[in-house]
Amino acid sequence: MTLLSIRNVSLHFGGVQALTGASFDVARGTLTGLIGPNGAGKTTLFNCISGLYRPTGGAIVFDGQPITGLAPDRITARGLIRTFQLARGFARMTVFDHLLLYGQHQPGESLLGALVGDRGAAEREAQLQEKAWAVARRLKLERIVDALPGNISGGQKKLLEIGRALMTDPQMLLLDEPMAGVNPTLVNEIGDHLLALQQEGLTILLIEHDMPLIRRLCDEVIVMADGAFMARGDFDQVAADSRVQEAYLGVVRA
């Protein structure tokens, strides 16, 4: 049932203890919200899970295998990916090329190429194109496949970021505020896409400050504070938890 297990993960930056022993599990097939006040350690934890940071202590287990400290591409190859903002350096690549680029980073690609030769490469290219079309259609991006990122809306950029991640055939997607800077209509549309992806079997862990959205989308909500796990439950349960309220309000117990 558990797909991702965070076990006592800690990380400090010099004197700043960003993660102080975070522990929680995420079940396969769920859309889980990860919330908490500013500086709680949510993004730092995502960076540890996806291999950008090596934790100082603890372990991260994905699909039954430890992934702590593995390089990001090896973690992606196991089916766990986080989205990244579109890099400025790729401003001249079309939406479709962005999708193709991510699809090319498949595990075993070069070995396969060496084994099957040129005909195999052509077949693979055709499959990649078909997959990119499927992802574009899936996210309703097919009408803008030839556009450059500079000419698409903020929400379409977010969808493209998700689309690139889908090109790697993930089991689990980590999303860090995918709705930031997106207009309300598209926020709802992106939310619908996330629910549909979950229905199709994808496991999603979502950092988001938009609480009505978290309430609408998430089966369960995990709350972090001060670099560690604080509470979990459905949205109404955690919202009613006095410790969670205090963490958000910064109220100090008497």
Ligand SMILES: Nc1ncnc2c1ncn2[C@@H]1O[C@H](COP(=O)(O)OP(=O)(O)OP(=O)(O)O)[C@@H](O)[C@H]1O
């Ligand atoms: N690269 C870094 N160097 C030094 N300190 C850092 C670094 N990254 C994060 N921190 C610190 O670690 C703590 C946790 O930050 P993090 O960004 O993970 O929190 P967050 O929960 O994602 O916050 P927010 O909701 O505001 O994005 C903060 O005190 C932050 O200042």
